[in-house]
Amino acid sequence: MGVIQAILVSSLSDTVAFVMIALGVFITLRVLAFPDLTVDGSFVTGGSICAVLISNGHNPFLATLAAFGAGLVCGVITGLLNTWLRITALLAGVLMMVGLYSVNLVIMGRPNIPLIRALTIFDSVAGFFGTARNTILIIYVLSAVALIATLALSWFLRTEIGLALRASGENEQMLRSLGADTDKNILIGCGLSNGLIALCGALVSQRQGFCDVNMGIGIIVTGLACVIIGEALFQTRSVPMMLLAAFVGTFLYRLIIVVVLWLGLSPGLLKLITACLVIFALTMPFIKKKIRGEWLPPAARF
Amino acid sequence: MDKFCSVLKFVVIAAALFLVLFQTGTGVCAEKVFQVGITQIAPHPALDSIRNGCIKALEEAGFVEGKNLKVEFINAQGDMSLTKTIADKFVAGKKDVIVTITTPSSQAVSVATKGTGIPVVFIAVTSPVLAGLVPDWEKPCSSGLRITGVSDFMPIKPQLDLIKQIVPNAKVLGIVCNFGDDSNTKSVNEMRRLAPEYGLKLVEANVSTSADIQSAGASLAGRADVAWIPMCNTTVTGLEALVSVAEEKKIPLFVPDHESVDRGGIGALNFDNFLLGKQGGKKVARILKGEDVCKIPVTTWPPEALKGYYVNPKAAERMGVSIPEAILKKSSIVRK
Numbered sequence: 063m064g065v066i067q068a069i070l071v072s073s074l075s076d077t078v079a080f081v082m083i084a085l086g087v088f089i090t091l092r093v094l095a096f097p098d099l100t101v102d103g104s105f106v107t108g109g110s111i112c113a114v115l116i117s118n119g120h121n122p123f124l125a126t127l128a129a130f131g132a133g134l135v136c137g138v139i140t141g142l143l144n145t146w147l148r149i150t151a152l153l154a155g156v157l158m159m160v161g162l163y164s165v166n167l168v169i170m171g172r173p174n175i176p177l178i179r180a181l182t183i184f185d186s187v188a189g190f191f192g193t194a195r196n197t198i199l200i201i202y203v204l205s206a207v208a209l210i211a212t213l214a215l216s217w218f219l220r221t222e223i224g225l226a227l228r229a230s231g232e233n234e235q236m237l238r239s240l241g242a243d244t245d246k247n248i249l250i251g252c253g254l255s256n257g258l259i260a261l262c263g264a265l266v267s268q269r270q271g272f273c274d275v276n277m278g279i280g281i282i283v284t285g286l287a288c289v290i291i292g293e294a295l296f297q298t299r300s301v302p303m304m305l306l307a308a309f310v311g312t313f314l315y316r317l318i319i320v321v322v323l324w325l326g327l328s329p330g331l332l333k334l335i336t337a338c339l340v341i342f343a344l345t346m347p348f349i350k351k352k353i354r355g356e357w358l359p360p361a362a363r364f
Numbered sequence: 365m366d367k368f369c370s371v372l373k374f375v376v377i378a379a380a381l382f383l384v385l386f387q388t389g390t391g392v393c394a395e396k397v398f399q400v401g402i403t404q405i406a407p408h409p410a411l412d413s414i415r416n417g418c419i420k421a422l423e424e425a426g427f428v429e430g431k432n433l434k435v436e437f438i439n440a441q442g443d444m445s446l447t448k449t450i451a452d453k454f455v456a457g458k459k460d461v462i463v464t465i466t467t468p469s470s471q472a473v474s475v476a477t478k479g480t481g482i483p484v485v486f487i488a489v490t491s492p493v494l495a496g497l498v499p500d501w502e503k504p505c506s507s508g509l510r511i512t513g514v515s516d517f518m519p520i521k522p523q524l525d526l527i528k529q530i531v532p533n534a535k536v537l538g539i540v541c542n543f544g545d546d547s548n549t550k551s552v553n554e555m556r557r558l559a560p561e562y563g564l565k566l567v568e569a570n571v572s573t574s575a576d577i578q579s580a581g582a583s584l585a586g587r588a589d590v591a592w593i594p595m596c597n598t599t600v601t602g603l604e605a606l607v608s609v610a611e612e613k614k615i616p617l618f619v620p621d622h623e624s625v626d627r628g629g630i631g632a633l634n635f636d637n638f639l640l641g642k643q644g645g646k647k648v649a650r651i652l653k654g655e656d657v658c659k660i661p662v663t664t665w666p667p668e669a670l671k672g673y674y675v676n677p678k679a680a681e682r683m684g685v686s687i688p689e690a691i692l693k694k695s696s697i698v699r700k
């Protein structure tokens with residue numbers, strides 16, 4: 063396998079594994095304008111529910127679905143903290159993230175569950191086609207899941223509920239003045255977002271062969287980076303294009319990581335590279351305005 | 365759209381640059397050059413000396429880096445999602461052997477090598493059976509995995525002996541570690557089992573990130589007469605914070621390795637990580653020479669790695685105890 067091909071395969075494999083984090087962050091941050099940090103916790107919750115069920119011999123597909131359900135619950139709780147108890151979005155997310163660490167430890171009963179010899183969805187699918195588990199098969203399976211999730215999301219965001227969700231992110235006050243229930247929208251959006259992220263945690267655990275209680279650290283940052291990079295490339299307001307942007311953003315982010323590894327640079331540099339990339343992506347519209355001499359709005363503090 | 369084009373241009377230029385960089389990297393060599401990939405989860409002095417020991421053992425077995433051996437080392441820098449990416453890179457590079465240091469790296473690599481036949485040698489996995497790497501220390505291979513390795517489980521009894529000799533009146537022992545890190549589970553369980561035999565009660569202070577160390581240490585004041593940390597990466601990374609609390613509150617602090625004694629702990633068993641790494645390296649050399657990985661059992665510290673104690677009398681003084689002559693005789697002494 064040529065170097066370029068190996069790099070593309072590796073980053074594609076990482077992309078389809080992690081893209082649902084970008085989709086999840088996209089729902090809360092961009093559609094709902096609700097900065098949700100539950101992600102670092104719910105990612106592991108998904109992984110741990112799935113790992114516990116699989117290692118107890120349950121069907122891996124059901125285990126993965128259960129992970130989605132668990133994430134849904136986590137997200138709804140974050141939403142309730144915000145809408146019922148009036149805790150600000152950021153704080154509600156942080157509290158859930160911290161609390162979920164303990165919950166995940168309780169779910170797993172120990173900090174790390176191996177899935178090395180367990181029957182994962184990849185092994186099931188491989189068994190169905192009569193082959194062994196390999197990188198390409200894993201990419202196919204993950205792509206299929208990611209594609210279904212993306213198409214479903216694209217459809218959902220154009221249904222009546224989905225439109226209400228988007229409207230409540232755009233202008234919550236207007237929607238309220240029309241008598242709509244924006245609290246419900248926050249619950250739906252947070253639930254969906256964390257469900258996708260927990261699903262992603264389940265898939266990632268099965269792919270990497272273990273679920274570890276610490277594997278969620280920094281997941282929110284990678285999700286944000288992917289969404290923002292994607293946005294800088296595709297400045298669009300159509301739903302399918304925005305979802306495509308999340309895909310491309312994730313791919314570029316993962317490509318950079320893989321290239322850094324293949325070039326033999328220290329992965330320690332990655333955090334700096336990510337930070338610079340996100341700063342670049344965030345400031346691009348401002349630089350453009352500056353060149354045109356347009357008015358620059360002051361930086362938001364929240 | 366013009367922005368998209370300019371981004372496209374940037375990507376093309378980057379790709380071209382990247383191609384050029386790669387062309388210079390490839391060379392032709394007549395002798396068979398063995399490819400070994402080494403990965404570890406995070407930078408850590410103990411892990412680094414394990415890695416150096418491994419490379420040294422390979423050298424002693426006739427596999428010299430730059431001659432007939434090419435070692436590629438990638439550190440995941442603490443990012444768990446990278447473990448799989450690194451594993452994929454090693455598998456795509458068709459390494460002859462992959463050496464994995466620490467549990468998460470070993471798990472990710474073992475799954476990635478499943479069915480490829482690439483042998484894996486893990487080092488510094490405290491409990492390889494619990495980690496799912498091997499079903500049995502004697503027969504390490506299973507279901508498409510070709511794996512063996514070295515466990516770094518540190519026996520608890522000699523540590524308790526040391527504690528009891530230096531702080532004979534201790535009644536309560538405080539454990540400071542990340543209870544959420546699976547590599548500590550076995551040591552902590554052993555300590556829970558054995559401490560009552562030494563007349564010690566336990567209190568536990570959890571450290572989730574190195575930012576918690578200061579407050580975890582302070583929480584022991586008045587509750588524990590002596591503090592102990594297992595081979596916990598989180599605590600060891602920020603050890604200085606715990607040392608300063610221990611000195612201020614006069615709680616003798618016992619640490620897991622001699623690097624930590626250098627950094628202000630009172631004492632530790634003098635196990636040589638370098639020799640643990642060497643033991644792993646010897647296994648790698650046997651595999652490179654053609655031995656079947658599945659016939660090499662998992663082992664733990666070689667006897668010569670246990671070299672007595674490692675003590676720091678000045679640190680002991682700062683924490684309000686003195687080290688008996690009998691211990692000093694059996695110890696390597698740090699004067700810091």
